[in-house]
Amino acid sequence: xxxxxxxxxxxxxxxxxxxxxxxxxxxxxxxxxxxxxxxxxxxxxxxxxxxxxxxxxxxxxxxxxxxxxxxxxxxxxxxxxxxxxxxxxxxxxxxxxxxxxxxx
Numbered sequence: 007x008x009x010x011x012x013x014x015x016x017x018x019x020x021x022x023x024x025x026x027x028x029x030x031x032x033x034x035x036x037x038x039x040x041x042x043x044x045x046x047x048x049x050x051x052x053x054x055x056x057x058x059x060x061x062x063x064x065x066x067x068x069x070x071x072x073x074x075x076x077x078x079x080x081x082x083x084x085x086x087x088x089x090x091x092x093x094x095x096x097x098x099x100x101x102x103x104x105x106x107x108x109x110x
Contacts, residue, residue, distance in 0.1 A: 011057045013068050015087060025087065026060045028067040029079060038106045040067075040090075046077075047100040058099040065090055066110055 012024050032042040047054045061067065069086045072079035090104040 010081075011053050012060055013084065015068065023064055023066075024060060025064055025066050025068050026057045027070050027084070029072055030069045030085060031072060031074060031079070033069065033106070039103065040106065041103040043097075043101040045097070045100050048098060054099055058095060061090075061093065061095075061102075061104075065093070067104075 011027055013027060015023050015025050017023075028040055029042065033040045047057075066087060066089050068084050069088065070079075071082045071085045073082060074080075087110040088106040089108050089110055091107050092103075092105040094103045096102070
């Protein structure tokens, strides 16, 4: 869903988690690194706070598939759920990076 930063995931065993989203565009599958500096996130402090809390709590993200026109994505859906490590949150979280460790 466009503009959604957190999505509910229901695991096969019935567990539920609300996980943060991350744009696939900023993921390098060769290095398994994700890096995105998105100052636009700072316009939505409540959403940014919830997104940061979720990424720290769960250590996982849901990758989004998007069509990009300039700097604006149009979300097409979700592709994968990944466990992450080496999380770095700078500039209140708008500049963030991590390493993908495995599919969940």
